[in-house]
Amino acid sequence: MNKISYKFDPFEISNRDAPKKNINKIKKEIAEFVLDQVLNNVGHGKSPVKGEAWKKSLSPNYKKVKSKLSSSSIANMELTGSMLDRLEVKQIKDGDLELRIVGREADKADGHCQLSGRKSRLPKRRFIPSQNQTFKNEIISGIKDIIDGFED
Amino acid sequence: MALKIKTNIRDLLYKDLKNRISKNKLSNSVLSNIGKELVEDFKASIEVGLSPIQGKGRYEGYKNPTNYPDKIQNKFPNKKRRPVNLILSGDFLRTLIYKISLSNNSITIGFFDKKSQKKEQGHREGYKGQPSRPIIPEGNEKIKSSIISKIKNKLISEYNKII
Numbered sequence: 287m288n289k290i291s292y293k294f295d296p297f298e299i300s301n302r303d304a305p306k307k308n309i310n311k312i313k314k315e316i317a318e319f320v321l322d323q324v325l326n327n328v329g330h331g332k333s334p335v336k337g338e339a340w341k342k343s344l345s346p347n348y349k350k351v352k353s354k355l356s357s358s359s360i361a362n363m364e365l366t367g368s369m370l371d372r373l374e375v376k377q378i379k380d381g382d383l384e385l386r387i388v389g390r391e392a393d394k395a396d397g398h399c400q401l402s403g404r405k406s407r408l409p410k411r412r413f414i415p416s417q418n419q420t421f422k423n424e425i426i427s428g429i430k431d432i433i434d435g436f437e438d
Numbered sequence: 439m440a441l442k443i444k445t446n447i448r449d450l451l452y453k454d455l456k457n458r459i460s461k462n463k464l465s466n467s468v469l470s471n472i473g474k475e476l477v478e479d480f481k482a483s484i485e486v487g488l489s490p491i492q493g494k495g496r497y498e499g500y501k502n503p504t505n506y507p508d509k510i511q512n513k514f515p516n517k518k519r520r521p522v523n524l525i526l527s528g529d530f531l532r533t534l535i536y537k538i539s540l541s542n543n544s545i546t547i548g549f550f551d552k553k554s555q556k557k558e559q560g561h562r563e564g565y566k567g568q569p570s571r572p573i574i575p576e577g578n579e580k581i582k583s584s585i586i587s588k589i590k591n592k593l594i595s596e597y598n599k600i601i
Contacts, residue, residue: 318493319583325496326584329486329521357518357525362486367499367520431587 287402290395291386292415293378296320299420300429308436310377315432317375317383323425324385325370328413331360336422340411361411369394385414458601463543468596472589473536473545479585480547481531484573487521491572492580497522498569506568524571530557534573548574 296316297304305312327334331342342360344352352358355365364370372391378384387395396402398411415421421429464472480490487497499522500506507517514526525531533554536547549555562572575581 315492315583318495321495322488322582322584325488326483326486329488330482353518355518356520357516357523358521362521364487364520367487367522371496371499428584428587431590432583 287392287396289386289388290392290399290401290414291384291388292417292419293382293384294420295382296429297433300426300433302430302433305433305436312433312436313377313381313383316429317377319428319432320383320385320421320425321373321375323421323428324373324375324413327422328363328370331362333412334421334425335412335415336420338412338419340409361409363398363411363413387414455601459597462597462600463540464593464596464600466538466540469538469540469543469545472592472596473538473547475592476545476547476585476589477534477536479588480534480573483582483585484531485521485523485525487523489572490582490585491575492582494572494579494582497524497571501567501569522571524561524573530554 296313324334331340333339340361344359344361349359352365356362358364369387369391372387372389373385373395374387375383375385395414396404397406397408399414400406400410400412401414401416420426483490489495489497500519503519507514507519510517510526517526533549533551534547535550536545537550538545549558558573562570562576564570572579580586
């Protein structure tokens with residue numbers, strides 16, 4: 287697969303009216319915030335998706351493999367860093383934002399997130415929501431704060 | 439004849455709140471708590487390889503990992519290729535502190551000793567060809583939204599108690 291993604295309207299998911307001014311500036315700040323929050327949660331072994339969670343501990347075998355490359359011994363989705371380096375939030379043609387991984391790391395990401403329906407050997411560790419899901423409350427609150435912080 | 443007065447409620451509230459905030463200073467203990475949280479948030483961000491500066495994102499990986507950090511693992515066994523967290527012995531980030539000023543109700547976060555300041559400059563400029571990994575905002579740079587949001591909420595809670 288070439289892409290794994292979650293498309294969202296930041297005003298709709300935060301229950302805020304789209305502003306009349308500064309809309310692109312607000313979306314840019316929200317995009318940066320969402321990316322940061324997803325990476326921050328994942329880095330601490332937590333899912334940024336509402337209702338999702340995963341076990342932080344690793345299998346003994348994988349822990350041994352991981353210890354050669356990483357100082358982290360929890361499930362933080364980062365061995366070489368190549369997958370998380372490709373995570374981005376971009377504004378797309380219809381004006382919505384898209385949290386995504388595009389390119390060859392998408393398959394790896396889907397192995398963790400399991401959005402495509404394909405079988406995966408890996409435990410589900412969803413860091414990109416499905417289109418039926420949303421971000422956890424603290425991320426939605428942060429989006430609201432950004433929108434509210436801009437003058438009308 | 440009825441007398442009508444049209445008042446913009448939001449303007450009234452805005453002016454009143456602005457005056458109350460400027461007249462009521464935060465205490466030493468409140469500023470200290472906020473300063474402490476600010477330092478913790480900076481460190482929590484850096485430890486998972488994220489810059490605390492708005493728009494700077496994830497710290498880029500090591501250019502030549504077989505050289506650094508692999509070659510220093512004899513001396514620093516916990517230093518690995520990932521996450522890129524600016525931690526070697528831990529001494530550098532331990533010197534990231536805050537200072538408060540009661541007179542102008544402000545908090546300063548940063549490195550206050552020359553040795554750490556040089557290290558921070560090295561991270562910002564990309565020492566020995568490494569990518570830039572800035573920590574303290576400079577010039578027009580700002581602290582990232584996620585950290586500011588937490589501090590703002592704490593400030594709102596503290597001001598609610600005193601105004």
